[in-house]
Structures are given as C-alpha cells and as structure tokens.
Amino acid sequence: MLAPLPSGLLATVESHLTALGTSFGEWVGYSLLAAYIMLWVWAGMVWAWRALRKSWTDRDGASRGEAARHKPTGDSSGLKPSDSVETLPKEVRSPASPRAPVAELRVWETVDALVHDHQPEMIAISLQSGSNGNCFYVQSNGTGVLVDAGISGHQAQQRLARFGIDIRSVRGVLISHEHRDHVECAGIYHRKFGLPVFMTRRTLIAAKKLVRLGPFRDVQFFHPGEKLEIGDLVIETLPTPHDVVEGVAFVISNGKKRLGVLTDLGHPFEQLGAVLRSLDAVFLESNYDPDMLRRGHYPPDLKARIAGPRGHLSNRESAELLSLVGAGRLRWACLAHLSGENNDPGLALATHRRVVPPSLLIAVASRHEALGLLEV
Numbered sequence: 099m100l101a102p103l104p105s106g107l108l109a110t111v112e113s114h115l116t117a118l119g120t121s122f123g124e125w126v127g128y129s130l131l132a133a134y135i136m137l138w139v140w141a142g143m144v145w146a147w148r149a150l151r152k153s154w155t156d157r158d159g160a161s162r163g164e165a166a167r168h169k170p171t172g173d174s175s176g177l178k179p180s181d182s183v184e185t186l187p188k189e190v191r192s193p194a195s196p197r198a199p200v201a202e203l204r205v206w207e208t209v210d211a212l213v214h215d216h217q218p219e220m221i222a223i224s225l226q227s228g229s230n231g232n233c234f235y236v237q238s239n240g241t242g243v244l245v246d247a248g249i250s251g252h253q254a255q256q257r258l259a260r261f262g263i264d265i266r267s268v269r270g271v272l273i274s275h276e277h278r279d280h281v282e283c284a285g286i287y288h289r290k291f292g293l294p295v296f297m298t299r300r301t302l303i304a305a306k307k308l309v310r311l312g313p314f315r316d317v318q319f320f321h322p323g324e325k326l327e328i329g330d331l332v333i334e335t336l337p338t339p340h341d342v343v344e345g346v347a348f349v350i351s352n353g354k355k356r357l358g359v360l361t362d363l364g365h366p367f368e369q370l371g372a373v374l375r376s377l378d379a380v381f382l383e384s385n386y387d388p389d390m391l392r393r394g395h396y397p398p399d400l401k402a403r404i405a406g407p408r409g410h411l412s413n414r415e416s417a418e419l420l421s422l423v424g425a426g427r428l429r430w431a432c433l434a435h436l437s438g439e440n441n442d443p444g445l446a447l448a449t450h451r452r453v454v455p456p457s458l459l460i461a462v463a464s465r466h467e468a469l470g471l472l473e474v
C-alpha cells in the first residue's frame with residue numbers, strides 16, 4: 099500500500115499552484131494531456147523510423163535476418179579500393195544529372211525508326227532498372243515479353259507506348275523473384291492489360307506475404323532451370339543464389355540471338371561466366387560501389403546483406419565478370435539494378451571501362467526512365 103503524501107507537502111504544492119492561478123485539478127489535467135501528446139509524438143517517431151528502415155530493406159531486397167554472411171572471396175577484380183569519381187578519366191565522369199541515361203551504343207527512339215533502318219533480330223528496352231523497380235521488354239518476330247513488374251502499370255504502358263509498343267500485345271510477364279522491386283505490379287499488368295504471368299509457385303506464395311498483389315485468374319508456374327516457350331521465344335530460367343525462396347535469372351533466345359536479363363544474382367556464381375559467353379547481349383546487375391556502400395548511411399546489417407553472398411553484384415564484380423568473358427560473342431552489356439544510395443551511373447561505367455575490352459560496348463540503365471531501344 100502506498101504511503102499517503104505528507105499533508106504539509108500537498109498544501110505547499112497547492113499554495114504554489116494557486117499563486118500561479120491554476121487549481122490542483124487543472125494542473126493534473128494539463129500534465130496528463132502533455133504526457134498523452136508526448137506519447138503520440140514518440141509513437142510517431144518510432145513508426146517513422148521503422149518505415150524508413152523497411153523502405154531501405156524493400157528497395158534492396160528482403161529479410162535482413164539472412165544478412166550477416168560475408169562473401170567468401172571479397173574483391174578480386176584487381177581494382178584499387180580508393181577508386182573514386184575524382185580519379186576517373188574525364189570522358190567517363192559521372193553525368194551532370196544522375197538521372198541522365200548513359201550509353202556507348204546506339205539507342206533507338208522507336209521500333210519504327212529501327213525497322214525503317216533495317217530489320218532487327220531482337221530488340222530490348224530497359225523500361226527502368228534499379229533497386230527502386232525493374233521492368234525490361236524483349237521482342238523478336240512480333241513476340242514481346244516483359245521481365246519483372248516493378249514499375250506501375252501506367253508507367254509500363256506509357257513507356258512502351260513511347261516506343262510505339264502497345265502493352266496489351268505483350269505475351270507474358272516473367273517474374274524473377276518475390277522482392278517488391280520485381281513483382282509489385284504483376285497483378286495490375288495481369289488484370290488491367292490481360293497479360294499472362296509466369297513465375298514459380300513458391301515465388302507467388304512468398305510474394306503474397308511481402309506485397310499486395312491482388313487476385314490472379316491464373317499463373318503459369320515453372321520450376322527454376324526449366325525452359326519456357328512463348329511464341330518465337332525460348333526462355334531459359336537460371337537459378338540464382340539471391341536471398342529469396344526460388345530466384346531465377348533469364349536468358350531469352352529466338353534461335354539466333356541470345357539476351358540475358360541477369361539481376362539480383364547474389365554473387366558471381368560458377369555458371370555465370372559460361373552463360374555470359376553464350377550471349378549476344380546482357381542486362382547485368384551492377385548494384386553498388388563497395389566504397390560508397392561502406393561509407394553510406396545504411397545500417398550495418400543491411401550493408402552486410404547487400405554485399406553478402408546472397409545479396410547483389412558490385413560494380414567491380416560485374417566488371418571482373420565481363421573482363422573475363424572478354425570480346426567474344428557478347429556485343430553489349432547494359433549495367434542494371436543500380437542502387438540509388440550506393441552507386442552512380444558514371445562511376446559504374448568507369449569501373450567497367452577500366453577492365454572491359456573496348457569492343458564490348460557498355461550502357462547503364464536508368465533508375466527513373468526507359469533507357470532507349472537497344473538492338474540485340
């Protein structure tokens with residue numbers, strides 16, 4: 099049982115409050131109101147901090163619980179850790195605006211402009227790529243497919259229309275894995291434009307736990323490693339060591355040309371070199387600059403996850419892979435899935451240009467808009 103307050107103390111407090119023109123009851127009321135407001139302010143700050151942490155995580159992948167593993171090999175590209183924008187050759191410095199597309203190869207404005215010039219075997223467009231949302235378009239002999247659905251239905255429709263492509267003509271949407279930046283708008287593409295969606299069954303289950311996909315009339319399920327046929331296109335699905343239930347990357351072929359859409363790769367796993375050597379062109383993940391990531395403001399566990407064996411490929415890892423592949427069949431590489439916080443298009447290009455043969459042309463996909471139409 100609590101001891102009662104000494105009557106002398108209570109009387110002294112009351113006399114002071116009376117002197118201030120406030121009764122004891124009013125004082126208690128104001129105190130409770132102040133405490134109530136402070137509680138809500140505190141709750142708001144906690145909510146905002148959690149939302150910020152979640153947005154960091156969503157932009158760059160899934161659970162940080164699997165983050166703590168480090169890559170077995172570290173940086174083996176031969177590039178010095180001190181490489182920075184300041185030390186780069188002038189011609190490959192970062193563009194004035196980080197939003198500006200970067201490309202060494204010819205990009206076409208519309209399908210008609212390209213077809214007017216010559217008949218292409220295969221065309222490809224990065225409608226957007228980055229840890230904020232991914233969507234690629236690939237077309238051959240009139241069969242068009244989308245890889246991933248990380249931008250809104252409106253954006254996908256508008257950006258395709260700019261090239262003279264009707265989104266309703268797309269024959270399928272291929273989903274690489276359940277992270278938000280790849281799957282978020284798959285349901286909208288399916289319901290609004292009637293597009294068939296292809297993904298693994300486990301990816302669908304996992305995606306439904308992470309994002310609000312809405313209902314699907316049907317989904318074309320495949321197993322990682324399986325080949326899909328959509329019109330004239332054959333699509334190989336390559337299992338990836340990314341931190342998801344059943345991640346895949348894609349190689350899309352029409353019998354003559356082979357294009358890779360290789361993002362969210364975890365680390366440079368063994369088969370990647372052979373896959374790259376078999377391609378005519380590739381969208382290849384080049385997610386972060388190791389120095390920018392190390393110096394950046396991400397929480398340590400998220401940094402470890404991104405750089406870990408089930409996270410993302412760095413500029414150096416991507417550059418080293420392409421330098422090993424060399425100038426064989428591969429004609430161009432478009433660097434993709436750049437981080438907004440831990441990378442820069444000019445720096446990504448420069449890191450590659452240092453080690454990749456000059457005959458292999460490099461472009462950098464934009465995080466904010468379509469890059470332009472590329473011929474495979």
Ligand SMILES: [Zn+2]
Pocket residue numbers: 158159160275277340362
């Ligand atoms: Zn991912």
Ligand SMILES: [Zn+2]
Pocket residue numbers: 158159228229277279280362435
């Ligand atoms: Zn991603």
